[in-house]
Every structure is written in C-alpha cells, then in structure tokens.
Amino acid sequence: MRCGLKEPVLAVERLTVYRGTYAAVQDVSFSLEAGTDTAIVGPNGAGKSTLVQAILGILPRQTGNIVILGQALGHKGALMPLIRQQIAYLPQNFLFDRRIPMTVEELVGLGWDRLGFQMPWVDRQARRAAIQSALMRVDATHLKRQLISGLSGGETKRVLLAYCLVYPRRLLILDEAPAGLDMRSESEFYDLLYQLKQEQGWAILQISHDLDMVRRHSDRVLCLNQTLLCQGTPEIALSPENLSTAYGSEFVRYRHRH
Amino acid sequence: MTQLTHIIELFQLPFMQRALIGGVLTGLMGGMLGSFTILRQLSFFSDALGHSALLGISIGLLLGLNPSVVVLPFAVLFALGVNYLLEHTRLWTDALLNIIYSSSLAIAIITLSFVGRYKGGLHNLLFGDILAVQELDLVFSGGLLIVCTVFIGLTLRTQMLMTLNEPLAIARGVAVSAHRTAFIVLLSLVVGISIKAIGVLLVSAFIVIPACAARFLSRTFAHYVVLSAGLGALSAVLGMVISAGFNLPSGPSIVATQLAIFLTAIALPNLRLPVHE
Incomplete structure (x- = not known):
C-alpha cells in the first residue's frame, strides 16, 4: 500500500454504521490518496452504499472518524462549505x-x-x-x-x-455510476475518470459491480461485506481466494467458468 | 364606457387602493412561495394552514385579543407542530393533514360559538374581506414580501437542489431540515397575513393556482419562480377590477381569475407550433 507523506484526501477510521438495529458497516478503516481510483466491491447488501453515504454525511454513523481533506466530518455530517465544494457525489438511483x-x-x-x-x-x-x-x-x-x-x-x-x-473537485464519489450507459458511453466514462485522476489529481471512490472494469481501471480495491475483508491492488484483492471470502465460493466458480 | 369610469372612480377610493395593493402583495408572495410549495407537494399543507388560522383567530377572539395579532404567532407554531408530526409519525401525509384541518375547523367553530356575536361574522373569516385591509396590514405584507424575496433570492440554488433531490443536497452540506423549517415558517406567515383579506377557505388558491399555471408556461426554473409570482400579482389586479366592475365579492373574483389564467396556460402550449429542440 502506498503510504506517502502527503495527507490523504479521505481517511476513514473504524467506521461503524447502523441501519435500524443491525450494523450494515462495521469497523471499516481505509484511506484515499490524491490521483488514485479506488473501487468498493462486494455482494448486494454488503453495505457499500451505506458506507459512501456515511462518508458524505447523508447517513449518521455510530462510531468512528471520517477525515476529508484534513477536516473531520462532524457527527451530524457538518463540514466546512469550502471542503464540501471539493467533493462530488453521483448517487446510484x-x-x-x-x-x-x-x-x-x-x-x-x-x-x-x-x-x-x-x-x-x-x-x-x-x-x-x-x-x-x-x-x-x-x-x-x-x-x-x-x-x-x-x-x-x-x-x-x-x-x-x-x-x-x-x-x-478533489474527491469524487460514484455509486454504480456507469449503470445505464451503453458500451461506448461507458468506455468514454472511464476515459474521463482516468483524465480527471491523472491530470487533475482527483481521488475517485466508486462502488462497482463490474469486476472486469475494476481490474482494468482501479488502482485499489476494497472488498466489503459488512466489514472490510481485504484491500489492495486489483490483482491481490480480486484473487479467487479473496473473492470467495467476499462473495462466497459459488460466485468464484461461476466467474471462472465464464 | 360607464363601467370603465365606474371602475376608475372606485379605485380612487382609499380602501379600494389598499385592497389592490394588498392583493398584489399577497399575489406576489403566494406565487413566489407557491412555486416551491407545489413541487415539494406541500399544497395540502398550505390548505391545512389556512384552516388552522381560523382556530387561531377564534382563540384570539375568545381571549379578547386582536385576531390579527394572534393569528401570526399561532400560524407559525401550528406549522412547526404539524411539521413535527409529519416527520415523526408514520401516517400518510394527506391523511394526517386531513385530520388536522378538519379538526381545527371544527374546534374553531365551537370556540366561535362561545364568543357570541363577532362583528365581522363567520362569512368574512371564511371568505375574507379584502376591502377591510388597513394600512398596517399593508406594512406587514410589504415587509414580509421583502423577507421572502431576500430569503428565496439568496438561497435560490439551495432551494432548487433540495426540491430536486434531497440526498444530493445533503451530500453538498445543505442543512435540509433547517431549510425545510425556514420555508414552512415563511409559508405559514404568508398564509397568516393573507387570511384577513382572502379568508381561510381560499387562501391556498393563492399559493397553488398561479404556480401551477406558471409550470405550464415555463422553460427554466428561474422563469418559473418569477412567472408564478407575476401571475399571482396579475390575477389579483384583474380579479379586483372584475370585482369592482361587476360588484362581485373580491376574494372569490381573484381566485376565479387565477382559474381562468390556469386554464389559459393549459391551453396555450397546445396552440403553439411544435418547436424542435
């Protein structure tokens, strides 16, 4: 894992978020650096959207700290307007x-x-x-x-x-962003994200179901299923062993047949 | 011709001028806030506020206070209470609002029966008396119009984003709940201040009808808000002229004019040639 002297764009420490009475996200820690593209993968109901919504302050968190561009997110989601303006969010629906x-x-x-x-x-x-x-x-x-x-x-x-x-912006959070785009628009979309990352140094955090796209475009992958199961480069995080921990062994066998 | 001179003569009378100015101020405020009210599906809320104002007035009368003084704080407290209920109960919004407005109407009428003879009479409370508008009322309305314009003007973009999609607004750091409350307080003040002139039954028409008409005629959001306020004022002027010319009750004349504008607005886009976008 890259761990520079630079301050991370986003740092999440021991984050736990409840949905009703159960912990949808539990004890999750990670950080993002500028100019990187990080994908969150995991099965349905793994808490991926809950995680990004808690980072944005849309959902309240139970415990843990979220630091965006050096400023801690208040417990009720308060963040300086100047920092807020550096973040963009594209919701799933x-x-x-x-x-x-x-x-x-x-x-x-x-x-x-x-x-x-x-x-x-x-x-x-x-x-x-x-x-x-x-x-x-x-x-x-x-x-x-x-x-x-x-x-x-x-x-x-x-x-x-x-x-x-x-x-x-400095942080772009996308929830299943390319869903609904056709093939051509989708590849243009990923090209655009690459430009933003390379040329402007945006940190990108995206939830994705398309593991092939994640393999091709992401620098880092977080495997989430309520807790953070693994994180690292796509080769490591998306290895069959790690995938079966996240999605179950059935899924991996299915993926290998295709 | 004689009709026209009759109307001109009438509008030289101070009480008619006050009524006209009052109508225009209410039309502007109602139209401006109304444009957001209908999009946020609060139309029925404004109706419930109108009905509840009668309760405020009747309580004021029972306590021997000036109803115009009681109605504003009452409307604000009532709106905040209703808003709290809407956010904290699991009932359907329209069902809850129905309970609130019919029960506040019932309690108001019972309260009024203890007051004895109210000199204005129930009729005036229900349908308003725009001719009874005093200078002080105009000062209040004018002040409130300025407050509404400044607030909506300075927060226009925030209001637009909130109206479009609340999670998107929260992600941008908008204090959605505080903004919602502020808007509801303004709306209740506009309703409360307009009650005297238009009455509890018709006040929500000033909020809802010009905005709906403007919706049909607008191509951008900014135009929509301005047009809604403009149509509110226009219908007040036309309605007052019609009311003076044909000796008709003024509040209902204005609402009938709003309806005519609304129907015209529905018909107009269909008359236009299809424009390629």
Whole structure:
C-alpha cells in the first residue's frame, strides 16, 4: 500500500454504521490518496452504499472518524462549505420528480454553487463558462437548454456527471455510476475518470459491480461485506481466494467458468 | 364606457387602493412561495394552514385579543407542530393533514360559538374581506414580501437542489431540515397575513393556482419562480377590477381569475407550433 507523506484526501477510521438495529458497516478503516481510483466491491447488501453515504454525511454513523481533506466530518455530517465544494457525489438511483421545470444547464450549474447565501447572479460569466465546459466534457452540450424531464437514463447520467465536473473537485464519489450507459458511453466514462485522476489529481471512490472494469481501471480495491475483508491492488484483492471470502465460493466458480 | 369610469372612480377610493395593493402583495408572495410549495407537494399543507388560522383567530377572539395579532404567532407554531408530526409519525401525509384541518375547523367553530356575536361574522373569516385591509396590514405584507424575496433570492440554488433531490443536497452540506423549517415558517406567515383579506377557505388558491399555471408556461426554473409570482400579482389586479366592475365579492373574483389564467396556460402550449429542440 502506498503510504506517502502527503495527507490523504479521505481517511476513514473504524467506521461503524447502523441501519435500524443491525450494523450494515462495521469497523471499516481505509484511506484515499490524491490521483488514485479506488473501487468498493462486494455482494448486494454488503453495505457499500451505506458506507459512501456515511462518508458524505447523508447517513449518521455510530462510531468512528471520517477525515476529508484534513477536516473531520462532524457527527451530524457538518463540514466546512469550502471542503464540501471539493467533493462530488453521483448517487446510484437519481430519482427526481419529472414535473420539476429545470433545464440541464440549471442542474449542472447547481454543482458549481457553494450553496450558502449568495446572490443568484454572482460570478455569472465564470459560472456559465464552467457549465459549458462541463457539458462539453460529457458530450452533452446539445442538451443544454432541454428540460431534465425529457432526458433518457443515459443522458441523465451524463448530465449528473457534468454536475460533478463543473467545479474542480478533489474527491469524487460514484455509486454504480456507469449503470445505464451503453458500451461506448461507458468506455468514454472511464476515459474521463482516468483524465480527471491523472491530470487533475482527483481521488475517485466508486462502488462497482463490474469486476472486469475494476481490474482494468482501479488502482485499489476494497472488498466489503459488512466489514472490510481485504484491500489492495486489483490483482491481490480480486484473487479467487479473496473473492470467495467476499462473495462466497459459488460466485468464484461461476466467474471462472465464464 | 360607464363601467370603465365606474371602475376608475372606485379605485380612487382609499380602501379600494389598499385592497389592490394588498392583493398584489399577497399575489406576489403566494406565487413566489407557491412555486416551491407545489413541487415539494406541500399544497395540502398550505390548505391545512389556512384552516388552522381560523382556530387561531377564534382563540384570539375568545381571549379578547386582536385576531390579527394572534393569528401570526399561532400560524407559525401550528406549522412547526404539524411539521413535527409529519416527520415523526408514520401516517400518510394527506391523511394526517386531513385530520388536522378538519379538526381545527371544527374546534374553531365551537370556540366561535362561545364568543357570541363577532362583528365581522363567520362569512368574512371564511371568505375574507379584502376591502377591510388597513394600512398596517399593508406594512406587514410589504415587509414580509421583502423577507421572502431576500430569503428565496439568496438561497435560490439551495432551494432548487433540495426540491430536486434531497440526498444530493445533503451530500453538498445543505442543512435540509433547517431549510425545510425556514420555508414552512415563511409559508405559514404568508398564509397568516393573507387570511384577513382572502379568508381561510381560499387562501391556498393563492399559493397553488398561479404556480401551477406558471409550470405550464415555463422553460427554466428561474422563469418559473418569477412567472408564478407575476401571475399571482396579475390575477389579483384583474380579479379586483372584475370585482369592482361587476360588484362581485373580491376574494372569490381573484381566485376565479387565477382559474381562468390556469386554464389559459393549459391551453396555450397546445396552440403553439411544435418547436424542435
């Protein structure tokens, strides 16, 4: 494991999160460095989404510490707005009321704002330019003035990614991000993540079910099934032995046959 | 022609001018907050607030206090109480709100029966009396309009994200619960302040109808909020003119105008030629 002198972008220490009465995530510790792509793998119900939601402060945690960019996440999820703005999150299921009249441009722009008290027209030019270039990066400039109600599943994903990209971040958290994208869009999506990681030094934390993609694109893998079963490079973490611990031996035999 | 001079003459009377200004202020506030209220599915909540205001007024009358003074703090406390119940019970929202508004109406009428003869009468409480709007009412409404505009203006983007998807807003550090409470307090103040002019039964129309009309006519969220407030004001002016010209009750005339605007808004997009996006 790389352990530089640099401060990690995200450090999770002995995190335990309860869902109702059972511990969905128990005693999990890991850290992320800038410019790396870390995948969380594990079977359904392993607590992957719970883990990232606790990191973001969406779900409360029972015990443990979460430090993001050197600042500890408050127990009720409080974090300085300046730090918050450095984090982007793409949820697994983005459900919204399709009757809301909002254009793609307006949605992407929300990613740019600091969301405190601000004049609606503050930094208008810079904001507009940021929206334009974010939409260009995800190849969605043609959707700019469309209402979000008319977007397809794949288009919605791309627009949400633009919402994440519109401001320079340091930590990007993706929950099953490429789900719903076709093959071409999916490979473009991974290319884009690679650029962000290499050129801009973003730390990426993503939940994934696609182990082949994880093998190809991730620098590190966390195997989660309530507790952290293993972590390391894909070769180590996704070895048959480790996979059978995480998913059960049936799964590994199935994977080897295909 | 005589009708027109009649209307012009009427609007030279101070009480008519106050009524007009009051209507416009209420229309602007109702439309502005209404645009978020309908998207967050709080329309029925605003209705329950209206009905509960009658309870506030009747309690005020029973205690011998000025109803206009009692109704505002009552509306705010009531809204916070209802919000607490909504967040902490497992009942369906519309069922819970139904219990609240029908029971507060019932208790209000019983309370009023102890008050004896109220000079304004129940009719005025139910349907309002826009002509009885005083200068002080206008000062309050104007102040509240400024508060609403500043609050919504400064938090517009936060409100938009919260309305779209709450987890996304929480992930960005928005204190969703505090924002929700602040919005509900503002909404209850607008309802409470508008009760006198429009009455408990029709007040929610000012919140809901212009916003729904604006929804049909808007291509962006920003336009939608502004248009909703604008349609609220426009319907107040037109409704007052119609009410003066044909000697009709003013509150219901404004609501009927809102309905006409709403129906026009539904029809309009269908009349337009299809535009390629």
